[in-house]
Amino acid sequence: MIDIAFVKPALPRHGALVLPIGEGTEALTGLAQAIDAATGSAVQRALTAAGFKGRKGQSCTIWAPALADGAAGPARVVAIGLGKEVTAEAAEAAGGALYGLIQVEREAVVAAEALPPPVAAALGMGLLLRSYRFDRYRTKEKEEDKPKLERLCIATDAASAAKAAWAPLRAVADGVFLTRDLVTEPPNILNPPEMAERCRALESLGLTVEIMGPKELKKLGMGAILGVAQGSVQEPRMVVMQWNGASKGKKGAAQRPVAFIGKGVTFDTGGISIKPAAGMEDMKWDMAGAGAVIGLMAALAGRKAKVDAVGLVGLVENMPSGSAQRPGDVVTTASGQTVEVINTDAEGRLVLADVLHYCQTRFAPRFMVDLATLTGAIIIALGHEHAGLFSNDDELAGRIMAAGKAVGEACWRMPLGEAYDKQIKSEIADMKNVGGRPGGSISAAQFIQRFVDTKAGPMPWAHLDIAGTAWSGKDLPTAPKGATAFGVRLLDRLVAEHYEG
Amino acid sequence: MLTVKLRRAPREDARAPLALPLPDAAAVPAALRAAAEAAGFTGAAGQAVLLPERAVILIGTGAARRALDWEEAGGAAAAAAGEARRFVIDARGLAPADAAALAAGACLRAWRFTRYRAEPQPGPRRLDLLVDDPEAVAPLWDRAAAGVRGCLLARDLAMEPGNALTTRAFAARLEALAEHGIAVDVLGRKRLAREGMGGLLAVGGGSENPPRLAVLRWRGSVAAAPVVFVGKGICFDTGGISIKGAAGMEAMKADMAGAAACVGAMLALALRRSPAPAIAVLALAENAVGAQSYRPGDVLRMGSGRTVEVIDTDAEGRLVLADALHYAQRFKPQAVLDLATLTGAIVTALGAHRAGLFGTDAGLLAQAQAAGEAVGERLWPMPIGARHREDLASAIADLKQCASGQRQPDACHAAAFLREFAGPAPWAHLDIAGVDDRAEATALGPRGPSGFGARLLDALVAMYFEH
Numbered sequence: 009m010i011d012i013a014f015v016k017p018a019l020p021r022h023g024a025l026v027l028p029i030g031e032g033t034e035a036l037t038g039l040a041q042a043i044d045a046a047t048g049s050a051v052q053r054a055l056t057a058a059g060f061k062g063r064k065g066q067s068c069t070i071w072a073p074a075l076a077d078g079a080a081g082p083a084r085v086v087a088i089g090l091g092k093e094v095t096a097e098a099a100e101a102a103g104g105a106l107y108g109l110i111q112v113e114r115e116a117v118v119a120a121e122a123l124p125p126p127v128a129a130a131l132g133m134g135l136l137l138r139s140y141r142f143d144r145y146r147t148k149e150k151e152e153d154k155p156k157l158e159r160l161c162i163a164t165d166a167a168s169a170a171k172a173a174w175a176p177l178r179a180v181a182d183g184v185f186l187t188r189d190l191v192t193e194p195p196n197i198l199n200p201p202e203m204a205e206r207c208r209a210l211e212s213l214g215l216t217v218e219i220m221g222p223k224e225l226k227k228l229g230m231g232a233i234l235g236v237a238q239g240s241v242q243e244p245r246m247v248v249m250q251w252n253g254a255s256k257g258k259k260g261a262a263q264r265p266v267a268f269i270g271k272g273v274t275f276d277t278g279g280i281s282i283k284p285a286a287g288m289e290d291m292k293w294d295m296a297g298a299g300a301v302i303g304l305m306a307a308l309a310g311r312k313a314k315v316d317a318v319g320l321v322g323l324v325e326n327m328p329s330g331s332a333q334r335p336g337d338v339v340t341t342a343s344g345q346t347v348e349v350i351n352t353d354a355e356g357r358l359v360l361a362d363v364l365h366y367c368q369t370r371f372a373p374r375f376m377v378d379l380a381t382l383t384g385a386i387i388i389a390l391g392h393e394h395a396g397l398f399s400n401d402d403e404l405a406g407r408i409m410a411a412g413k414a415v416g417e418a419c420w421r422m423p424l425g426e427a428y429d430k431q432i433k434s435e436i437a438d439m440k441n442v443g444g445r446p447g448g449s450i451s452a453a454q455f456i457q458r459f460v461d462t463k464a465g466p467m468p469w470a471h472l473d474i475a476g477t478a479w480s481g482k483d484l485p486t487a488p489k490g491a492t493a494f495g496v497r498l499l500d501r502l503v504a505e506h507y508e509g
Numbered sequence: 510m511l512t513v514k515l516r517r518a519p520r521e522d523a524r525a526p527l528a529l530p531l532p533d534a535a536a537v538p539a540a541l542r543a544a545a546e547a548a549g550f551t552g553a554a555g556q557a558v559l560l561p562e563r564a565v566i567l568i569g570t571g572a573a574r575r576a577l578d579w580e581e582a583g584g585a586a587a588a589a590a591g592e593a594r595r596f597v598i599d600a601r602g603l604a605p606a607d608a609a610a611l612a613a614g615a616c617l618r619a620w621r622f623t624r625y626r627a628e629p630q631p632g633p634r635r636l637d638l639l640v641d642d643p644e645a646v647a648p649l650w651d652r653a654a655a656g657v658r659g660c661l662l663a664r665d666l667a668m669e670p671g672n673a674l675t676t677r678a679f680a681a682r683l684e685a686l687a688e689h690g691i692a693v694d695v696l697g698r699k700r701l702a703r704e705g706m707g708g709l710l711a712v713g714g715g716s717e718n719p720p721r722l723a724v725l726r727w728r729g730s731v732a733a734a735p736v737v738f739v740g741k742g743i744c745f746d747t748g749g750i751s752i753k754g755a756a757g758m759e760a761m762k763a764d765m766a767g768a769a770a771c772v773g774a775m776l777a778l779a780l781r782r783s784p785a786p787a788i789a790v791l792a793l794a795e796n797a798v799g800a801q802s803y804r805p806g807d808v809l810r811m812g813s814g815r816t817v818e819v820i821d822t823d824a825e826g827r828l829v830l831a832d833a834l835h836y837a838q839r840f841k842p843q844a845v846l847d848l849a850t851l852t853g854a855i856v857t858a859l860g861a862h863r864a865g866l867f868g869t870d871a872g873l874l875a876q877a878q879a880a881g882e883a884v885g886e887r888l889w890p891m892p893i894g895a896r897h898r899e900d901l902a903s904a905i906a907d908l909k910q911c912a913s914g915q916r917q918p919d920a921c922h923a924a925a926f927l928r929e930f931a932g933p934a935p936w937a938h939l940d941i942a943g944v945d946d947r948a949e950a951t952a953l954g955p956r957g958p959s960g961f962g963a964r965l966l967d968a969l970v971a972m973y974f975e976h
Contacts, residue, residue, distance in 0.1 A: 384916055385857045385858065387916050387918065388854045388857040388858060388916055388917065388918055388919070388920075389854065389857060389858030389859070389891075389918065389920070390858070390891075390892065390918055390921065391894065391896060391897060391900075391917075391918030391921055392896060392918075393892070393894040393895070393896045393897070394892055394894065418894075420891075420892050422858075422889075423859070423862075423863055423889050425862065427860075427861075427862040428860060428862060431860070445856070445857055446856045446857065446859075446860035446861050446943060447856075447857070447858070447859055447860025447861070447862070448857055448860075449858070450859070450860060451860075476918075
């Protein structure tokens with residue numbers, strides 16, 4: 009991971025010098041002015057010649073500008089546009105775009121004197137997130153093909169304020185990277201027991217981690233998750249992670265934890281209702297919901313969030329075999345409700361059903377948010393820009409929408425209702441696990457909602473269908489192609505905005 | 510439509526089933542109480558219990574408040590009337606508006622399409638609505654009946670088979686609306702060519718039945734910019750060269766349900782002499798397989814001058830709508846709403862219970878949603894994201910008609926496409942695939958075409974454009 013440091017402004021003698029510039033900036037200041045003066049206004053001339061105006065997405069690279077006094081200077085000066093409004097969001101996007109322009113240098117200095125400390129930190133965050141790389145399984149990559157950037161020095165006069173702004177971001181970035189690692193890992197490596205062990209490693213951050221295997225799940229009556237798992241030689245796991253960061257002495261509702269639940273199908277063949285071969289390799293990331301919950305818990309613990317939070321993940325592999333679950337099987341969930349399995353490829357909701365029920369029964373949380381790469385239908389509904397948001401609580405839904413917007417993980421509210429619930433009526437059991445193609449994501453959400461118990465009082469719940477957003481087929485501003493870790497930053501922000509202190 | 514008579518009292522020889530709208534079990538007349546209790550009647554909304562020996566139908570109205578609640582109760586009465594030719598709803602003691610709504614619901618539920626039946630079909634033809642004061646109810650009933658007639662016309666049109674309701678026949682049906690004071694102008698191939706409507710001409714090119722652009726105008730009585738409805742009217746959609754699978758293709762006779770809804774709305778406005786000026790622009794074409802069919806890869810120059818690369822000839826609706834939307838701009842509308850059975854993707858997204866709502870103007874979207882709630886035609890807002898527009902970047906033309914490949918957010922893509930042609934006025938797009946046809950009877954209609962949109966647009970105008 010790139011080291012992000014905050015330093016006193018000084019012209020670098022090597023590497024890159026980065027000049028973040030807002031649109032309409034009249035004159036260069038600080039280090040930008042210093043490098044311009046040292047090069048006999050070569051920087052200003054180059055920017056003018058290139059038509060650089062500081063617009064969002066604009067950049068201009070000046071190679072090894074000669075210093076008037078003949079001293080050594082930076083190997084490149086990179087101006088990057090921040091747009092009209094110099095916000096944290098704009099700085100983050102600029103930081104993301106910056107990475108590709110300077111990653112061949114070992115070190116870079118950012119002339120951030122004019123940026124407020126949180127904006128300077130956001131620029132570092134954008135760059136760091138964009139720099140993610142998973143090269144564990146590359147054995148023959150040449151040194152010169154690897155990115156070089158090791159250290160980004162953000163030059164600011166308010167170093168201590170910027171450092172304070174940076175510390176929590178760094179913890180969140182760690183969470184994001186952890187999630188991306190988990191989601192990217194191949195399915196022969198990251199099976200349910202292995203994924204549970206990776207959760208265990210988070211104990212070092214101060215999380216309490218419990219791992220349950222088939223015996224415990226059986227004792228809890230979790231027929232749904234066990235049914236999904238029974239076709240695989242890999243045992244299922246349920247992992248409960250607890251972070252107790254709230255100050256003691258809280259009373260009433262504030263004492264109850266917030267809860268996050270993730271679908272963790274480490275590989276999804278579809279089971280007996282097997283998927284077609286084309287693209288099946290993508291099903292290694294059918295655990296991205298659980299991956300996000302794990303990264304989120306790491307982020308909360310890493311930044312010592314003042315909240316009590318629990319993260320629960322149901323981990324299984326969905327395989328066809330002689331022992332696999334069949335279409336037509338009826339399973340009894342931990343809640344006692346029965347489910348007719350029509351399609352073994354609609355397994356995620358079965359996993360969530362048992363874990364949600366367990367979570368609510370044990371923790372009586374303030375709210376439950378579940379994340380799952382649940383349906384192909386949500387991709388057809390919304391595409392890849394928005395996750396589908398389903399909720400029984402307008403306040404919670406509104407907060408999630410706002411948090412998502414703030415961190416660039418957008419959600420779109422989708423409907424729930426009795427008419428959709430009817431689609432999962434079964435002839436033999438309390439419900440069936442698919443409701444047909446029309447409104448496929450909605451009937452899936454209805455299924456999950458049946459395991460949110462509101463008989464004894466309200467239980468705010470939201471379900472994020474992240475099938476379209478967990479993985480990106482192309483580079484995004486702050487994520488390279490591949491695992492996005494969608495949900496980590498969103499839910500971290502949700503907690504930070506509303507549930508701390 | 511049912512013949513509705515407003516009466517103060519039942520006929521002397523009354524043998525017709527009598528429907529009693531009741532809010533709860535306590536309201537059941539004493540003589541019927543035992544039977545009602547035995548049948549489990551509680552008065553809950555949606556309940557309809559026929560007591561055959563008395564020829565009485567107990568209709569639960571629960572805590573009915575909105576017109577829609579009363580309409581649904583009326584619908585339940587019509588459904589419970591069974592095969593009787595005439596039935597009676599006793600609305601005495603109810604507010605005149607609620608009485609009218611009961612009758613409206615009954616008419617919607619009792620609609621049948623019998624044109625192609627040799628034998629007369631059983632079921633209600635006449636309704637006696639018992640009211641305290643027929644004069645007070647009559648104007649309210651006329652107003653409600655206008656919306657009902659509009660909806661039923663939309664259903665009739667959608668039900669017509671593809672060989673009967675060709676583009677020419679559709680246009681002829683529209684010309685008949687002149688009797689209600691609607692001005693009708695139908696553009697044929699020559700004028701379409703003069704307007705440069707490459708989208709509509711290409712889609713209609715493969716068929717013996719030529720494309721048409723029909724423009725209906727209701728002048729209204731206030732000097733205001735018109736509201737414009739734009740409808741997709743694909744009289745039959747084979748998919749063209751990108752031909753559809755055979756299974757279920759017969760349903761494609763109703764691929765003109767958007768246009769039909771716009772027509773229905775215009776009729777409703779005219780029948781109730783709405784003060785608001787309104788215009789409907791209907792793109793009529795048959796998407797057929799023929800020697801003149803357009804092809805995937807073709808580049809079309811649209812009425813607006815923009816070029817479009819065709820990817821899939823079965824995504825034809827957005828092409829004809831694009832030209833119609835562009836044409837609509839010449840009327841300097843204060844709002845434009847288009848209705849179309851546009852994409853399978855919206856069915857995957859929202860199923861059969863809500864139509865997709867897209868657009869550029871938050872105010873208009875909220876109004877459309879509210880109008881839909883008022884008449885039980887529910888909408889759900891859907892996004893047009895930056896990425897959706899990016900996905901339509903073409904290597905040869907200004908934009909692609911749709912994205913290629915499986916699992917595309919095609920409803921959002923279609924909306925992003927249409928936005929390019931929608932002009933500066935507030936615009937809303939209703940993707941009604943999925944709600945234009947009911948697989949099962951609902952409170953306000955039998956299975957079959959729903960007429961979705963006609964009542965919504967009528968209500969929208971009534972609620973927001975007549976002041």
